[in-house]
Amino acid sequence: MGSPVFPRESGQFIAEHSRDVFVEEEGVQNVAEMLYNLRHSDDLTASGWKKANPLAPEPTSDQGMNHVIVVVTLTLSFLGTNAEQHCARKNVDYSIFTFTSFKVKDLNTSSTGVPITDPKYFSKISVEELAHVLRSDNETPMPMLQERHQVLTEGGRILLEHGGSFRSFISQAGNDARKMVELIVEKIPSYRDEATYEGKRISFYKRAQILVADFWGVMEARGEGDIIDMDWLTMFADYRVPQALVYLGALRYSDALMQALKSGELLSSGDRREVEIRGCSIWSVELIKDRLCKLVQERDGQKCNVNSAIIDFYLWPYAKKHHKEMAHIPIHHTRCIYY
Numbered sequence: 001m002g003s004p005v006f007p008r009e010s011g012q013f014i015a016e017h018s019r020d021v022f023v024e025e026e027g028v029q030n031v032a033e034m035l036y037n038l039r040h041s042d043d044l045t046a047s048g049w050k051k052a053n054p055l056a057p058e059p060t061s062d063q064g065m066n067h068v069i070v071v072v073t074l075t076l077s078f079l080g081t082n083a084e085q086h087c088a089r090k091n092v093d094y095s096i097f098t099f100t101s102f103k104v105k106d107l108n109t110s111s112t113g114v115p116i117t118d119p120k121y122f123s124k125i126s127v128e129e130l131a132h133v134l135r136s137d138n139e140t141p142m143p144m145l146q147e148r149h150q151v152l153t154e155g156g157r158i159l160l161e162h163g164g165s166f167r168s169f170i171s172q173a174g175n176d177a178r179k180m181v182e183l184i185v186e187k188i189p190s191y192r193d194e195a196t197y198e199g200k201r202i203s204f205y206k207r208a209q210i211l212v213a214d215f216w217g218v219m220e221a222r223g224e225g226d227i228i229d230m231d232w233l234t235m236f237a238d239y240r241v242p243q244a245l246v247y248l249g250a251l252r253y254s255d256a257l258m259q260a261l262k263s264g265e266l267l268s269s270g271d272r273r274e275v276e277i278r279g280c281s282i283w284s285v286e287l288i289k290d291r292l293c294k295l296v297q298e299r300d301g302q303k304c305n306v307n308s309a310i311i312d313f314y315l316w317p318y319a320k321k322h323h324k325e326m327a328h329i330p331i332h333h334t335r336c337i338y339y
Helices: 007-017 025-036 046-052 062-074 127-133 145-160 166-173 177-187 206-221 240-247 255-262 272-300 308-321
Strands: 021-023 194-197 200-203 251-253
Touching: 007 194, 007 200, 007 272, 021 272, 025 272, 062 145, 062 166, 062 206, 127 145, 145 166, 166 177, 166 206, 177 206, 194 272, 206 308, 240 251, 240 272, 240 308, 251 255, 251 272, 272 308
Parallel strands: none
Antiparallel strands: 021 251, 194 200
């Protein structure tokens, strides 16, 4: 069937053929207006990313930057079926580790007693050791432990092939965001977030893109970001941002899909409806970005520097902050290694 189309093109194709998820023009415009009003705030900058991620590592050492890939690799399927079913642990860094919150320093050596950012260690970590690192303070165990173990050790082996350094690994792509994503999905199988939709091979590459964006955020916050083609990245299609897009009116679910989600139906990875939720989320954010940039150009006579990754970085905490107001909009449930 050939290589999959990239996430942006995938999102457009899915939106054009979707049967249960729809991009709403009026909502897209309203979100663009909302973001336009924030154009002078740190919320839509790398500084805003740093503020939202106060425990992000300083890129002063290989081990510090290895935090990024360890956390992104392990941050998958953080999803509880209800408020009582969360695996949670508080550690010495005061962060909380739950299905819906995963801070960078939750896995540091002082918290876990193990060198979790050293690929010599985590490439060979046993399932039992990882279970201890990811242990819960309540009776709900970490889901998909075997899968987490597989993707973590896989990533560790890849880093060892490049001197044990994520920075060394990613430097093969130069400073190009697109080439970084392509490198990650080529070299690390667990990051190949792809599916088939209406006979076409499509891709989302959520974790590969967020790995690049987090790397950029850490570097940019120190004034060392100089990564080109960041505008190639799309939003990171997961659970939480689609909920925010529906709440804000940029997306609409069919009655049948809304009922299925409210009933708690588990959608498998690659299910048509799951693909439509993720693809239409990508395309709606692309349209929001385009409308925002048009507003900035028309009203301010300036170039807009906001990319889709920054919009995602704004919408995800927005959804967390307004979770009570949007509680009536269900989050889709999918257990997989891709988000």
